[in-house]
Amino acid sequence: MSDCLIIGGGIIGLLSARLLNEAGLDVQIIDKGEPGRESSWAGGGILSPLYPWRYPDPINQLAAWSQQRYPALLQSLLDETGIDPELEPSGMLFLDDGEDYQGWAAKWAVECQEIEGREELAGLEPNLAAEYTRGLLLPAVNHVRNPRLLKAMLASLRKRGVKIQANVAAKKLLIEQNRVVGVATPEGEIRADKVLVAAGSWSAGLLDEFCGPPPKIQPVKGQMLLYRAEPGVLKHILMHEGHYLIPRRDGRILVGSSMEYTGFDKSTTPQVRDELSTVATGLIPALAEYPIEKHWAGLRPGSPEGIPYIGACPDVDGLFVNAGHFRNGVVMGLAAAYLGADLMLNRDPIVNPLPYQVGTR
Ligand SMILES: Cc1cc2nc3c(=O)[nH]c(=O)nc-3n(C[C@H](O)[C@H](O)[C@H](O)COP(=O)(O)OP(=O)(O)OC[C@H]3O[C@@H](n4cnc5c(N)ncnc54)[C@H](O)[C@@H]3O)c2cc1C
The missing domain is CATH 3.30.9.10 (D-Amino Acid Oxidase, subunit A, domain 2)
Structure with a gap:
């Protein structure tokens, strides 16, 4: 039984795993396919919202926080793994x-x-x-070669002892007395103390029954x-x-x-x-x-206005969400993962978590 099971090995799940592992948690990731091969792989890797002035503050806030810190993360991934995510300062x-x-x-x-x-x-x-x-x-404005970023993230997490399982789909969350205890998969149950749903476009399907109102992610x-x-x-x-x-x-x-x-x-x-x-x-x-x-x-x-859902599911202890990053999941990803980890670990959050709260919109 791990301390934290993460459903979804896209950029959000992988960055979250890094931070939770750094905080000393025993972290496990499952992905229904190959980790890092869905939206995070398919995107452009621009480290800015497309017309940032057209977006609300909660998006610019996460983007600005990440933009300052991506260079250090990418350098440390290169040092750790030898895989270069190719940060390009193109403007x-x-x-x-x-x-x-x-x-x-x-x-x-x-x-x-x-x-x-x-x-x-x-x-x-x-x-x-x-x-x-x-x-x-x-x-x-920079951009990053996102498939390489994901490859570097996966290599680094494996080195750090994070268990990553491909082709294991969460079918249902297991809830006992208003507390999440794990997930059901076709290969059997996986038990964990905390569960983070970072399943990108598929997140709402897992949360529908348990989070009221469920995140509007499509x-x-x-x-x-x-x-x-x-x-x-x-x-x-x-x-x-x-x-x-x-x-x-x-x-x-x-x-x-x-x-x-x-x-x-x-x-x-x-x-x-x-x-x-x-x-x-x-x-x-x-x-x-x-x-x-x-x-x-x-x-x-x-998601509505492109604002992600980040934080605890109010009705189920131990269940957390980090999903719905729409067009800006790479640029917001680092800050979103930090904020989510802060909330899971009861640390002071890097930014005001209210705009991203689960179960309120
Ligand atoms: C064409 C395109 C261009 C983009 N360009 C940019 C850009 O330039 N800059 C930017 O910031 N953002 C961009 N984005 C958006 C960005 O890619 C996404 O917001 C981000 O990748 C979302 O990350 P994620 O980890 O939430 O989702 P994903 O990368 O989709 O990862 C979710 C993972 O969960 C897994 N999963 C789903 N259901 C289950 C289950 N039941 N059990 C187990 N695993 C499950 C999936 O297999 C997947 O690997 C772009 C997206 C696209 C499609």
Whole structure:
């Protein structure tokens, strides 16, 4: 019997496991598939909300906290495992007009540079299509190669003695006298003192019976394309009309993404492939010369306003939730995991936990 059983080996479950293990708990993770292969793997790894000024404070709060601390975590993962999550200080360039960002920038003390004129823009991004003549640059935004981050996290946790089981699905929480005692799986019961549900898009299904009102989490499909380009073709993360391009260190370029409310369906479609490639070559015409290497989809754990549910389930002792991070689970993930661990360990929380409370919305 472990001190804490974590359901879900995505970024939230893995970061939570690291912190709980560091606090001295005996931690076990189960995943219904391969850990780290769902939303956290499928995403873009941008360490910023997409248009941060459009999001409420609870999201910016977690994002800002994580942004400051990711570099140290990624360095220690590299030192521990030899796996480089490739933190890239590319900055993020917005090409949309009329964004009302000033109040947000002042509140969160974020450096923003307005770029005026074709020449100045081309100096930043030489391959950008000629029709773009102005932009807004957030120079401090980084991105990370999320599949490598997950690989490094898994390697580090295994070294630290955290038990990680793939292909073990939690089917039902086991509750005795208003206290969680473990989960039922097809392989039998797993008993634990505390249970953390970090099952991304699948979390609500496990909690429906026990958490009133249950978290409103639903899958929102996002499709992505990967171009096999060369270093230098794109220098910054580009944002335009809700779509983005991300330059990986080796020259590959990710293009995202769709927002589809189609249940637990991860199929890709030729329509979205066309839409994303049109966006990509419209922004960077040179991309037409490079092959599309991959096309995939992932399920974001959608939640109202994108605010995650973090904390104890009010009706069941020992049962905790950290889920519903929607479009920003990587950038918010570090802070979300810290906050969740603080609440599980009765420590002073890093931020006010009220906006994320379970059972209140
Ligand atoms: C296309 C796309 C682009 C994105 N881009 C970004 C970005 O640039 N920046 C950013 O910050 N965020 C981004 N996101 C969002 C981010 O990826 C998610 O918010 C985050 O990965 C959620 O992490 P998670 O651990 O909660 O969920 P997941 O990674 O989905 O992990 C949940 C895990 O739980 C397991 N599980 C589910 N049910 C059970 C069960 N019953 N028993 C056992 N295990 C179970 C699953 O198998 C899975 O491994 C993007 C998402 C997508 C899809």
